[in-house]
Amino acid sequence: MRIYRPESAEEAVKLRHEIEGSAYLAGGTEVMRLGSSLAGCEAVIDINGLPLSGIREEDGRIVIGALTTLEEIRNSLLVPEFIRQSAYADASLQLRNAATIGGNFALRRNDGYMVPAILASEAVLSIMCSKGLKEKSAAEYFGKKECRALVLSFSIDKDRTGRYERIARSSHSHAAVTAAKSNGVYAYAVSGSGIAFGDEDSWKDIQYADDLTGSADYKRYLASVIFRG
Numbered sequence: 001m002r003i004y005r006p007e008s009a010e011e012a013v014k015l016r017h018e019i020e021g022s023a024y025l026a027g028g029t030e031v032m033r034l035g036s037s038l039a040g041c042e043a044v045i046d047i048n049g050l051p052l053s054g055i056r057e058e059d060g061r062i063v064i065g066a067l068t069t070l071e072e073i074r075n076s077l078l079v080p081e082f083i084r085q086s087a088y089a090d091a092s093l094q095l096r097n098a099a100t101i102g103g104n105f106a107l108r109r110n111d112g113y114m115v116p117a118i119l120a121s122e123a124v125l126s127i128m129c130s131k132g133l134k135e136k137s138a139a140e141y142f143g144k145k146e147c148r149a150l151v152l153s154f155s156i157d158k159d160r161t162g163r164y165e166r167i168a169r170s171s172h173s174h175a176a177v178t179a180a181k182s183n184g185v186y187a188y189a190v191s192g193s194g195i196a197f198g199d200e201d202s203w204k205d206i207q208y209a210d211d212l213t214g215s216a217d218y219k220r221y222l223a224s225v226i227f228r229g
């Protein structure tokens with residue numbers, strides 16, 4: 001595996017387009033994970049030298065750099081509470097110390113730690129693509145199956161409130177269902193099955209499947225009641 005260290009976001013995106021099968025290296029917890037489909041990739045573009053970390057308040061919004069770790073998000077009082085919970089609830093301390101919000105969202109895993117909270121918060125992503133700097137809603141970015149753009153930051157209304165829920169067999173078990181709601185936007189992530197977001201009933205759009213966290217019927221039931229009560 002070759003490792004590239006770009007000096008700018010533009011250079012990173014250029015490399016990502018030029019090298020087929022490459023990946024960005026952020027926290028590396030997926031790219032370097034044993035058994036990951038990315039572990040055997042041709043080349044990685046290490047973005048850790050780029051100034052993409054940190055959390056700041058700007059014009060009534062909270063801007064979270066793509067390289068900010070889950071642990072930093074968990075510890076920031078600037079970040080809306082339900083987003084902090086999503087950074088904390090699922091991952092171990094070791095993972096939280098390395099894993100980044102950018103890597104987590106870009107992966108689009110159906111058990112994505114922060115994915116439901118980011119979607120429900122209607123975050124706006126600042127991204128660098130081959131045509132230059134752009135802003136995209138989280139929903140728009142997420143809708144594209146593969147995107148070679150580099151996510152630079154996530155911007156969220158500083159007063160955004162919401163609720164985050166997670167159901168797993170134990171606090172350290174892989175979550176069967178995680179979900180978030182905020183200002184009437186609902187997002188559901190169901191292990192081994194899929195992610196849906198939109199209105200309260202959007203959980204119905206998921207194709208439920210059996211996996212180690214439970215049967216399809218069990219997870220469908222969990223998703224249907226997760227915000228009841």
Ligand SMILES: Cc1cc2nc3c(=O)[nH]c(=O)nc-3n(C[C@H](O)[C@H](O)[C@H](O)COP(=O)(O)OP(=O)(O)OC[C@H]3O[C@@H](n4cnc5c(N)ncnc54)[C@H](O)[C@@H]3O)c2cc1C
Pocket residue numbers: 022023024025026027028029030031032033038066067090095098099100101102103104105106107109111112113114149150151152174175
């Ligand atoms: C034991 C173990 C259990 C795990 N369980 C879960 C789980 O339950 N849920 C879950 O969601 N994840 C899980 N993961 C995977 C991983 O830890 C997280 O998804 C993590 O948040 C990925 O972030 P990272 O910074 O480490 O990404 P990396 O591994 O560095 O990169 C992952 C992907 O994101 C892309 N990427 C990274 N940064 C950017 C960016 N700024 N812009 C665009 N693309 C980018 C890369 O190209 C790559 O494709 C697990 C990993 C391990 C080792």
